[in-house]
Amino acid sequence: MSSRAKQAIVEKPMKKLPTILFIVIAIVILTFAIFSHIYSNTENTITGAKTVIPLTPGTEPTKEETKNIAAETITVTSLVPLNKDETLLNAYTVDFDKDGYDDQIISVKRANSVYITVIIGLFNPVYATYERTVVLKTQIDQVQTFSYYVRDITGTHTNTLVLTGFDNKNNSVMKAYMPSRTSSKLQLKCVLDLSVDGTIFVQEVSQIATYDLGQTDGSSFPIWVYMPDPNAKEGSLDQLQIEYVWNKNTYSYQKGKVKFITGKSITAQELRKIQDGTVSTFAEFLDGLWIKSSSSDNELRYISFDYAAKEVNFAQKDAQEIFDWKQSTLRRNGIMLMLNNTSISSLTRRFDIALVSTDEINIKIADNVGMTIGADPLWDGNYKKVNSLENTEQNKTNNESLIGSKIIDSLLAANSSWTTDTDYTMEFTTTTFKATPQDTKNLHSKNTILEEKGTVSKFTIRNEVFLELKSSLPKSNFTGIYRVRSTNEKGENATTVQITLIPVTIQVDLTEEKHVKPLRLSRTIQTE
16 A cells, blocks of 8 residues: 555544534533523522412502522412412311311402402312312401411311401401201301401310310300490490300300490590591500500500501510511501511411590400410400509609609790700690701701601609600601700809700610610700
8 A cells, every 4th residue: 555545544534533523512512502591491480489469448559579489488389279360368278077188278369359268178088189169258358357267166076167357348257167967068057157347256265174085065165246336425435245155056156145345435526536547547546655454563564556667565574575567457446456476477466456545445466376365365455555644653752753743844834945955946835846957057958857846745654754755757866755854054144954855765664774865955044
């Protein structure tokens, strides 16, 4: 073989090598691109659970953050088949028909209805599916107030489905359903149907040991209704207490005892100041510290409302519990609040407040977690506003208390004008204050507040007098509770009176001064 032929044989594979490498690299790049595209699409399809809250009267639409959440963190899932026009609100797992298999009860909103629908899905062990067995249409449209749970409230070892909430007229609604005794298939009978302008509670009672063992029936739970007396005169806060009891012969709850509860009467003018049809006005009336009237010295119970911060604080001697103020529903003679525990977000409280007088309220609380409450829980009862309490110690000749009271009286004297160390001029009446900045150069600036107004009150706690200022502005340096101190400096022709307002925090058993700069007010009085 010639040398030229040998060279041709060697050059032929060498020319093919770049072509082969190019093809391999192209295949690798194409494979990587396809894989990346598929993986990216898969990631984008894993979306977070979305809570749909239909708008109800008195609520405003809220912007919801869109987040990608891992699929395994989504807990609210319907095992019961949903129709195309149904939006899941909540799911509740329980062995409703007591066959040893967990069933699921769901609540949904339908596209063609404003009312909530409840669907019972029984588990079919043969096909391992959940079957839509019973569909209940409620008259409740306010999603935030709606709750349901299963409990043997009749003491007959039979599960009862209890639905509670508010309708579009702000009436309190409670319905109870039990399995029908006349059908082999699961059909429900409504054994309680209440809709009142008032409050409805289930009173839990303790059961005997033989009931727990399944040997005998137990005691049924009475249902209590508190509502305004329809025959009461205008301005009267009289109420009716109605008891509904279980009748095993009719297989339903029936009306029992009716008790008349005498309330105080307030004038129509006073009532209009508190109830003008807006939540904010009633919330302003609630703002502040309230103490339970029946509290003993060892178990003082306080409730503090802060509408601006949307918080309600429960406090007693060694503990306190803070709840977020979520929703407000006005009633004929009060308001219903929905509160969420700041530490346990799943704990919700329905908080029913009724007027007793212009400085007293009645409170009933129910835990909205499928639990019933007793007839007289520790936090239920009448509460008096702290700044209106007639403190029995106020009559004692305590020098510090008398001096503090006189200082506040001099501050609130008619036609008195004071200068603050923050360059404001403050004018007081016995119930109001007005603060005006002394620097008039920039009064026409857009960011300058020309005038700030608010309310003033004096109250006594543990034999000490305090001053409370509450500005009309949400963020104000004047709003707070103050301890007062006074000094006088006499000159030849004038006396300068200086009053120091020390910000304090009032707790259940002590009063602490805040670590902030006090507010100092001064006034010069001409002397002869």
